[in-house]
Amino acid sequence: MANFKTVITGGILAAVTSVAGAASADTWRYAFEEALDEVQGKYAQKFKEEVEANSDHEVQLFPYGTLGESVDTMEQAQAGILQFVDQSPGFTGALIPEAQVFFVPYLLPQDDEELNEFFRTSKAINEMFPELYAEQGLELLKMFPEGDVCMTTQEPVKTPEDLNEVKFRVMTNPLLVESYKAFGATPTPLPWGEVYGAMQTGIIQGQENPGFYLESTKMYEVTEVITCIGHNNFTTAVMANKDFYDGLSDADKEVVQNASDAAFEYILEYQSGLQEKSLDNIAKAKPDMQINILSEEERQPFKDKAASVEEAFIEMTGDSGKEILDQFKADLEAVK
Incomplete structure (x- = not known):
């Protein structure tokens, strides 16, 4: 099976590479980490619609899995095989x-209006991060939120002690x-493609994602809470x-930026009420599913435990990270 997957993935990549060499410059390829009908897919479709309505260019979309895992699409974007990539x-x-x-x-606000305005106006996002992405051969176009993250587990979680020794899937992210x-x-980094099966077999007992993703991937089928x-x-x-x-004309850069802006505003509006709707749909699909939204009082022990994570971030990133964090906090204060 491993060899078969390698052959298939290699074949797809070879085909895309061939297209990259043969296609005219007005064919742009865009990969993302979700399905077409999920949040990143909706953003990508709006971006494509705007580009194609305002230029002669074509945008080809590649949903999650068509070109491999996240690490594969990032490598392809850095190599220029892909022109655009959406990655968390x-x-x-x-x-x-x-x-x-x-x-x-607990750094980002819960209030949607504050959150959206932060992503629109943040100096950290719109001025500081583009420089860091440029160092990796990437032009940062937009960052946007996708929804409140919730945990799924086999047993109820009311306090941090309830997570003791729970093998919890996380992205390959040190923080x-x-x-x-x-x-x-017990955090366990795992590619997304392996998560459903690992939850089903008990290799892991927990994972986190926004409500819409818990619904669309049917993660509720292999979890109880x-x-x-x-x-x-x-x-x-x-x-x-x-x-x-950098090689685009000024006119094409304007097309890309305008499409990014239009898709950004569209996706913020699209997400209004999406979390609540998704959790309601899960409850209907699985009536015995426990859905617990902790009160501020119940959240406090988690906030207390999380204080050390900010210190770990600064240790990992040094002065550059502290500067980003300080600007983040100033930007958040400005939208309150």
């Missing part, structure tokens, strides 16, 4: 350590590992290969 800082944390700031628990260590769990502790909002980043972007 959760997967780019090793590449751009400062991007792990999005995983400092996310630190977060779940702080919460008392959803717990929302308000610790994070899943963030993603849309990037272009920098050499490709």
Whole structure:
């Protein structure tokens, strides 16, 4: 099976590479980490619609799995095989350590209006992060939130002690590992493609994702409890290969930026009420599913445990990370 997967993936990559060499410059390829009908897919479709309505260019979309795992699509974007890629800082944390700031628990606001305005106006996001991404051969176009992250487990979670020794799947992100260590769990980095089976067989007993993703991937089928502790909002980043972007005409750069802006505003509106709707749909699909949204009082022990994660972030990233974190806090204060 491993050899078969290698052959298939290699064949797809070879085909895309062939297209990259043969196609005209007006065919742009864009890969993302979710399905077409999920949040990143909706953003990508709006981006494609805007580009094609305002230029002669074509945008080809590649949903999750068509070109491999997240690490594969990032490599392809850096190599110029892909012109655009959408990937969470959760997967780019090793590449751009400062991007792990999005995983400092309880840093991002719960209020949607504050959160959206932060992503629109943040100096850290719109001025500081583009420089860090550029160092990795990437042009940062947009960052946007995808929804409150909730945990799914086999047993109820009311306190950090309830996560003791629970093998909890996390993305390959050092700070996310630190977060779940702080919460008392045993963090287990695992590619997304392996998570459903690992939950089903008991290799892991927990994982986290926004509500819409828990619904669309049917993660509720292999878990018994959803717990929302308000610790994070899943963030993603849309990037272009920098050499490709720098080589565009001013007119084409404007097309790309305008499409990014239009898709950003569209996706914020699309997500309004999406979390609540998804959790309701899960409850209907599985009536015996426990869905617990912890109160502020119940969240406090998790907040207390999470204080050490901010210190770990600064240790991992040094002065650069501290500067990003300080600007983050100033930007958040400005939108309150």
